[in-house]
Amino acid sequence: MATNNCVDSKSFYGCAKSQQFWALLALGGLAMLGTLFAFFTLEHHGHILTGMNNQIVWGLPHVFAVFLIVAASGVLNVASIGSVFGKKIYKARAPLSGLLALAMLAGGLGVLVLDLGRSDRLVVAMTHYNFKSIFAWNMIFYNGFFAIVGLYLITLMSRNLKQYSKPVGLLAFLWRLALTTATGSIFGFLVARAGYNSALYAPMFIIYSFGYGLAAFIVVQSVMYKWNNIEVDVNILARLKNLLAVFIAAGLYFTIVLHLTNMYFAKQWDYEHFILVSGGIYTTLFWLGQVLIGGILPIMLLFSPAAKQHPAIVFVAALLVVIGGHAQMYVTIVGGQAFPLDMFPGYAVSSSFYDGEIHQYTPSIWELMLGMGGIAIAFLVTTIAVHILKFIPADDFKDIELADH
Amino acid sequence: MSEHQFNQDAGQDRRDFLKTSAGLAGLTLAPGVLLYGISAYGRAPDEPASSEVRWGMLIDTTKCSSGCxxxxxxxxxxxxxxxxxxxxxxxxxxxxxxxxxQTSEQHDLPMMCQHCEHPPCVDVCPTGASFKRADGIVLVDRHICIGCRYCMMACPYKARSFVHEPLHDQKPDVPRGKGCVEACTFCVQRVDNDEQPACVEACNKAEHNAMLFGDLNNPASDIAKAVKTYATTEVRADLRLNTGVRYQGI
Incomplete structure (x- = not known):
């Protein structure tokens, strides 16, 4: 399957691209080095160097990690629509979709593992399971995802196993639904905290994953096309952009329902007031980041008449969804912890352990370096894979040849 | 079966014998004086904890001094x-x-791990490092804690801490470690040695007597009698975790 890039005109990268490929690799490698430096520094000194503390126990690394994990599951949707529901233009994109799913999951999990207090005990995490823990189930789902999507990719790209791609694709589709249900439930099952404790988190994370995954797919596909001077077919663009708009709208719908539900319960008013009105950075990130940048603006861009003809507009809209997705994760993960636990309803509470007050969190550069590692891993895996295997959507090969000559 | 899953039944005869002996000794040595509390609960290091015991604590907030x-x-x-x-x-x-x-009524109280019967920290721990001993004490197995902090997200009482930096000069009886989560152990090293938790001892020493520790399962214990007599409160009772720590006066 591997091609010699200098003689095969169908390959994604031609000879002229070779140097740029190595430059990309160096860029990703440099980011990864920074991540490893941060990891070993934290391993030596402890999490004292981070902004995380005993109040905000999950911080910026988790924002990057959970975004990547959720998007990884969603990006597989493109393949699922092709294999499971038989849509041809999606089928052509299935290999790239599967590859991105694996790359992004690897990135997200990489950050989670590097942020553990005892990363050296990864073997313990893989050998000791408490089956009552949704976290333990997630580990099984993540490992299974690698295996199933890996197998799915093989069936997609092998000449002899193509007939198995549909059943394996169906299994991958069902598995990814279970995986994101479990990821959302990490938060949904937290009974004690006002910001979580809702069954809505499971379906909401699934719909978020549809949006973030497709947005990530469009971003990567756009870059690949640009790299090869390929114009995307307007019909394909229209399909993808409309689907993305529907996913974003559905994500916004779930967000509204979550907050409306909370607002109905008197005991949740303080939390809702915090997130929606008085929460400072969290309120700003919610309205400006999650709702405006990640929701309303992309929908407006995607439905604008110009978007049908200009892939750049769709690319920008997808990029905004990715940025908005990070804002959403920050509000969900950090904002949910910043609001104090309500142990004594009806009482004002204070203590040396910061009870009863909004918890402070300022991420450190080390956390940013750890978090960027997830993107670096996903970037490196994708760059190397598309360099050695054919991942560019096959319906565009004629365009590649035209562009090359 | 992992090492922290303490057997519940083994060693029962030995404890029965000790309890009976202590009871007889009390009756013989101090007629009219009832010896309740935690006597005769000490056990050898290789002896498992017993589910017949449920360690608990009752905190009387009316006796807890605000400046102490x-x-x-x-x-x-x-x-x-x-x-x-x-x-x-x-x-x-x-x-x-x-x-x-509304009323401006004020209280001070100590807050720590509530040693729930159904601890959320144990439910969510992916590796099983968070566990509940047969006698109700909730602990962290430092050998298999991976430092994911999910238990800290789940605890309704914000009772857990993460060790953020390397530790030095640790107590031999109290293993702690950078990168692991930890919390109140009810001073398990003392309880297993037939002593009271350090906080309870200090409270009594200061003559506040706001903290009462003992076996909730033993109807003859002071704490069981107090819990039966007075209205006591569980913090976040709505979660129905059946906490081992109860409060009186709030």
């Missing part, structure tokens, strides 16, 4: 904590001040 921090200091000394109170420092027990927003 003795329980916290005693806990820090016993368990080798440095007593710092920064956002990244461990606090196994803290004094909480509460004020009723």
């Amino acid at each position: 921090n003795d329980c916290v200091t005693a806990c820090n000394t016993e368990n080798g904590l440095d007593g710092k109170t920064g956002p990244q420092d461990s606090q196994w027990i803290r004094k909480v001040h509460i004020k009723d927003l």
Whole structure:
């Protein structure tokens, strides 16, 4: 399957691209080095160097990690629509979709593992399971995802196993639904905290994953096309952009329902007031980041008449969804912890352990370096894979040849 | 079966014998004086904890003095904590001040791991490092804690701390470690040695007597009798975790 890039005109990268490929690799490698430096520094000194503390126990690394994990599951949707529901233009994109799913999951999990207090005990995490823990189930789902999507990719790209791609694709589709249900439930099952404790988190994370995954797919596909001077077919663009708009709208719908539900319960008013009105950075990130940048603006861009003809507009809209997705994760993960636990309803509470007050969190550069590692891993895996295997959507090969000559 | 899953039944005869012996000794040596509490609960290191015991604590907030921090200091000394109170420092027990927003009624109380019968931290722990001993004490197995902090997200009482930096000069009886989560252990090293938790001892020493520790399952124990006599409160009773720590006066 591997091609010699200098003689095969169908390959994604031609000879002229070779140097740029190595430059990309160096860029990703440099980011990864920074991540490893941060990891070993934290391993030596402890999490004292981070902004995380005993109040905000999950911080910026988790924002990057959970975004990547959720998007990884969603990006597989493109393949699922092709294999499971038989849509041809999606089928052509299935290999790239599967590859991105694996790359992004690897990135997200990489950050989670590097942020553990005892990363050296990864073997313990893989050998000791408490089956009552949704976290333990997630580990099984993540490992299974690698295996199933890996197998799915093989069936997609092998000449002899193509007939198995549909059943394996169906299994991958069902598995990814279970995986994101479990990821959302990490938060949904937290009974004690006002910001979580809702069954809505499971379906909401699934719909978020549809949006973030497709947005990530469009971003990567756009870059690949640009790299090869390929114009995307307007019909394909229209399909993808409309689907993305529907996913974003559905994500916004779930967000509204979550907050409306909370607002109905008197005991949740303080939390809702915090997130929606008085929460400072969290309120700003919610309205400006999650709702405006990640929701309303992309929908407006995607439905604008110009978007049908200009892939750049769709690319920008997808990029905004990715940025908005990070804002959403920050509000969900950090904002949910910043609001104090309500142990004594009806009482004002204070203590040396910061009870009863909004918890402070300022991420450190080390956390940013750890978090960027997830993107670096996903970037490196994708760059190397598309360099050695054919991942560019096959319906565009004629365009590649035209562009090359 | 992992090493922390203590057997529930083994060693029962030995404990029965000890309890009977202690009871007989009490009756013989001090007629008219009832010896209740935690006597005869000590056990050898290789002897498993028993599910016949449910360790619990009753805190009378009306006796807890607002200016007193003795329980916290005693806990820090016993368990080798440095007593710092920064956002990244461990606090196994803290004094909480509460004020009723309508009546302005005020209370001070110590807050620590509530040693729930159904602990959310144990439910969510992916590796099983968070576990509940047969006698109801909730602990962290430092050998398999991976430092994911999910238990800290799940605890309704904010009772757990993450060790953010390397530790030195640790207490041999109280293993702690950078990158692991920790919390109040009810001073398990003392309880297994037939002593009271350090906080309770300090409270009694200061003559506040706001903390009562004992076996909730033993109808003859002071705590069981108190819980039966007075209205007591579980913090976040709505979660129905059946906490081992109860409060009186709030």
